[in-house]
Amino acid sequence: MKKLFKNYAATFSGLSREVWWLSLITLINRAGTMVIPFLSLYLTQSLGFTLSDVGLIMVFFGLGSVAGSRLGGYLTDRIGYFKVMQWSLFLTGVLFVLLQFVTTLNGFCAAIFVLMMVADTFRPAMFVALSSYSKPENKTRSVTLIRLAINLGFSAGPAVGGLIITTLGYQGLFWVDGITCVLATVLLINVLNPKKARVLDEIKVENPVSVYTDKPYWIFLVAMALFGIVFLQYFSTIPLYYKQIHHLSEFEIGLLLGANGFIIFLLEMPLVKWLEDSKQTKITLMLIGGLLVTMSFIVLNMTGWVGILLVGMFFMTIGEMIMFPFSNAYAMESAKKGNQGQYMSWYSIAFSVAHVFGHFSGMHLIEKIGFDNTWYIIFGLSLLSGVFLLILKAKTKRKSTTVKKVLQFDK
Numbered sequence: 001m002k003k004l005f006k007n008y009a010a011t012f013s014g015l016s017r018e019v020w021w022l023s024l025i026t027l028i029n030r031a032g033t034m035v036i037p038f039l040s041l042y043l044t045q046s047l048g049f050t051l052s053d054v055g056l057i058m059v060f061f062g063l064g065s066v067a068g069s070r071l072g073g074y075l076t077d078r079i080g081y082f083k084v085m086q087w088s089l090f091l092t093g094v095l096f097v098l099l100q101f102v103t104t105l106n107g108f109c110a111a112i113f114v115l116m117m118v119a120d121t122f123r124p125a126m127f128v129a130l131s132s133y134s135k136p137e138n139k140t141r142s143v144t145l146i147r148l149a150i151n152l153g154f155s156a157g158p159a160v161g162g163l164i165i166t167t168l169g170y171q172g173l174f175w176v177d178g179i180t181c182v183l184a185t186v187l188l189i190n191v192l193n194p195k196k197a198r199v200l201d202e203i204k205v206e207n208p209v210s211v212y213t214d215k216p217y218w219i220f221l222v223a224m225a226l227f228g229i230v231f232l233q234y235f236s237t238i239p240l241y242y243k244q245i246h247h248l249s250e251f252e253i254g255l256l257l258g259a260n261g262f263i264i265f266l267l268e269m270p271l272v273k274w275l276e277d278s279k280q281t282k283i284t285l286m287l288i289g290g291l292l293v294t295m296s297f298i299v300l301n302m303t304g305w306v307g308i309l310l311v312g313m314f315f316m317t318i319g320e321m322i323m324f325p326f327s328n329a330y331a332m333e334s335a336k337k338g339n340q341g342q343y344m345s346w347y348s349i350a351f352s353v354a355h356v357f358g359h360f361s362g363m364h365l366i367e368k369i370g371f372d373n374t375w376y377i378i379f380g381l382s383l384l385s386g387v388f389l390l391i392l393k394a395k396t397k398r399k400s401t402t403v404k405k406v407l408q409f410d411k
Contacts, residue, residue: 011141011273018133019142021191027149028184036046038161040236040363041243041250041361042170044106051240051367053105058359060109064116065352072121073345081341084125086188092119093181100174120352125343129192131332131340139362140329144272147256147324148265165250170292196375211342217334219352219392224327227290228354230297230378234316237362241371246306256309260317268321275322280332283364283393287386289326292319295384297375312352 043049075084095115102111126146127223134142164172211217225350234257242248243255275285287332296316299308335343 009340011269012136014135014137015142015145016133016138019130019138019145021187022129022133023145023149025184025188025192026126026146028180038170038173038239038250038254040240040251042173044240046170047103047108049105051363052336053365054236055360056105056106057112057343058363059356060113061116061359062352062357063354064113064227065120065355066349067113068117068120069123069345069348069352071117072348073124073343074343075121076125076341076345081125081129081132082188082192085119085129085192086185088118088120088122088125089181089185092122093178093185095119095178096174096181097178100171112365116355120348123348126343127328127332127344127347128335128340131335139332140276140325141269143328143332144269144325148268150261161254162250163254175301202242216392217343217346219388219395220322220327220330220334221346221390223286223385223392224347224350225353226381226388227293227323228351229358230382230385232292232317232321232351232354232358233297233362233378237366237371239322239364241300242309245371246309256313259310260313260320263314264321265316268325269317271321272325275326281393281396282330283389283396285326286330287389287393289319289321289323289384290343290382290389292316293323294386295319297382300376301362303340303370305330310397 040054040058043054046049049057071089072084092115095118098110099115101274102108129148130142131139160176161173164176166326238397239253242251242253248256292315296312296314296319299315302308328364331344332340359365362378365377
């Protein structure tokens with residue numbers, strides 16, 4: 001047991017102090033965003049919106065995310081990641097508190113757009129900060145540590161959120177969200193001030209490549225957007241599936257979603273370290289992760305046994321643990337060719353686009369054709385994402401072969 005613990009602890013070695021602080025800030029912020037997993041339930045049960053209304057609100061959720069990701073990348077390249085993160089966290093806290101007072105459909109569409117636009121300026125700035133505070137050889141594990149913080153917060157958030165709903169009602173969630181964002185801002189200002197923090201990998205590109213001319217990166221982005229549509233069902237249609245088909249309570253839903261984050265917290269870092277040592281390419285690992293997430297939906301149609309929800313969550317969790325660290329690392333590696341804010345903003349936008357189409361289409365589909373048929377369509381989209389990754393893999397392999405031939409010719 002002692003040796004096992006030492007090996008586990010060794011997977012965290014070598015990461016900078018700044019990355020650890022950034023992870024703690026992310027943990028505090030993510031633990032507070034407990035409204036999001038319960039948003040579809042809040043809108044239907046507390047505000048009385050239809051599933052189509054919820055789908056429309058989720059479109060504005062995604063559009064705000066697109067706008068915020070693009071704005072965050074632009075501002076990061078011009079005023080720096082620290083100022084962007086600072087103001088994004090603080091203003092998001094204020095907006096979360098105010099959101100509880102919006103009760104009309106049009107008002108909620110506008111409010112969720114503004115909230116997500118402000119909140120998601122944080123993402124590209126955080127990725128650039130993470131890249132700057134990490135040594136090149138530690139970037140994938142640094143991303144994984146951030147994800148551990150996100151998932152630890154996510155494991156605690158829904159469980160506590162379900163408890164808050166049963167005792168204080170949904171309004172309590174908005175207050176907790178707002179307060180935790182402000183606390184994260186205070187911590188950021190005190191520990192990650194650029195005058196004090198160490199920059200370990202400051203990348204300056206003399207002639208940056210425009211992301212708009214990087215064809216392989218766009219293939220990657222399409223694959224991520226399709227995968228995002230699949231993955232984001234766990235934040236909209238899946239909670240409804242748990243509630244309507246398997247009759248789970250909000251607290252039980254919170255525990256099931258929280259189990260995902262807890263498993264990731266325990267196992268993701270050792271898994272990522274082992275996969276890095278396996279010498280498989282990032283694209284190959286993304287393909288494996290995507291396949292496992294695909295299976296998480298297919299198993300739901302195999303039986304009505306409630307235990308299948310745990311099996312589906314297990315496949316999704318393992319797939320997520322593989323897909324996100326290596327797709328993040330691939331994006332950061334690609335960003336070295338150009339303006340980092342621009343590259344990382346488009347990586348965030350890929351998932352924001354998934355928010356635009358994923359929630360609305362998922363809600364519309366379950367309303368028109370039911371959950372089982374929806375899962376088959378989601379399965380098809382996941383396979384299509386894999387096709388784009390295979391194209392990217394073939395294109396990358398051809399480019400690598402060409403470079404080797406040129407080097408041999410020069411010799």
